[in-house]
Amino acid sequence: MPPWSEDLEGDLREHVITSEALLGNPLGDPHERPLWVYTPPGYGTHTRYPTIYVIQGYCGTIAMWRNRTPFRRTLPELIDALFARDDVAPALVVYVDAWTGYGGSQYLDSAAIGDYHTYLCEEIVTWVDGHYPTIAHRDSRAITGKSSGGYGSMVTAMLRPDLFGGFATHAGDALFDTSYASVFPQLTRRLRDEFGGSYEAFLEYFRNCEVPLLHRLDELLIEVYGYSAAYSSDPDGTVHVPFDSSTGRLIPEIWERWLAWDPVRMAAERAEALRSMRAIWIDAGRHDEYYLDHAAAAFHQAVTDVGVSPQRVYFELFDGTHGGIEYRYPQAIEYLTHHLVTENPQ
Structure with missing residues (x-):
């Protein structure tokens, strides 16, 4: 071609x-x-x-x-x-x-x-x-x-x-149990090791870094946050991620909101x-x-x-x-x- x-x-x-x-x-x-x-x-x-x-x-x-x-x-x-x-x-x-x-x-x-x-x-x-x-x-x-x-x-x-x-x-x-949940442990490690287990700290870094998404997991981190905004946000715009960002533990009530979609x-x-x-x-x-x-x-x-x-x-x-x-x-x-x-x- x-x-x-x-x-x-x-x-x-x-x-x-x-x-x-x-x-x-x-x-x-x-x-x-x-x-x-x-x-x-x-x-x-x-x-x-x-x-x-x-x-x-x-x-x-x-x-x-x-x-x-x-x-x-x-x-x-x-x-x-x-x-x-x-x-x-x-x-x-x-x-x-x-x-x-x-x-x-x-x-x-x-x-x-x-x-x-x-x-x-x-x-x-x-x-x-x-x-x-x-x-x-x-x-x-x-x-x-x-x-x-x-x-x-x-x-x-x-x-x-x-x-x-x-x-x-x-x-x-x-099939979110397989396709999405499989990456949560990797994301938790990235949050734990670089951002003190805080998704908010990652988002602040993402918004202000000169070249975003240099780390291989950062695109997945922003994707999962975007999925959370779509599947499990409140009427006031509050976004809930379905796992504990410091331990990786699934949060059942939030995960169920994802599964409904x-x-x-x-x-x-x-x-x-x-x-x-x-x-x-x-x-x-x-x-x-x-x-x-x-x-x-x-x-x-x-x-x-x-x-x-x-x-x-x-x-x-x-x-x-x-x-x-x-x-x-x-x-x-x-x-x-x-x-x-x-x-x-x-």
Whole structure:
């Protein structure tokens, strides 16, 4: 592959939207956000188009979709190549920005971070439907992402089946007992040895150090604090971490608040929403460093247990790790577009 950008056969259109939901958010993050909308080759020849929303993993920014790895295409180029094929139905692809001062929001409403679930579901979807010729129906709308983006895809579809009729999750956060709890002992050691067992001391260091995240565990420390802000913050914005930062002991009442947001556990409560999906894609690398292969398998089992038709679910554990799996997105998007309604539902 050449080391510079390829010309797209479709078009990637860049917008800025103003969010009322994010205005005055607790972290002071911008309420004006970039939004990219990809239109496929031949755009305009169809009256209306289905829509796929792409959401980011933790610490992801919208500009990172253009980052180039040697000998590989970027995600926008991969998606363009997909829709340049004659055998793939055209669709719009929407790239959503959800950066926060903690790196992410899990796409939930939080008094400690901001109302990112409302921002996504009420503002972005409404804006896209108002500015592009979409088929504005849940059977023609899907959402996809990796890692925390995969988490957001699972949870958003379960919470808002009126908006989304399909989703894909690549190594999405789930099975918290395995994927999250496994890192708490390492984080406790870092807090104990460098910050006197104080998360507050780490946050002060993080906010003021010249080059953040130099230590290999510091990104995980800020991620876990961001997860806590999403899963276990109080209405006044107080954030509760689910383990004692000086001993590593789980705090049961806080950990239960986290577990309530685990997609594996949510599946039983949101069974009707899951059964209503036209298409569900679940995958992960067999060697995922965060054990999200186990999470994918557990969520697949949970989806099966609540009676989702096997004909509407694709599940695969592939040879890979957590990174370098951008090539999986087009495969899932092709699967989703194949199952979405491509004409205006009656």
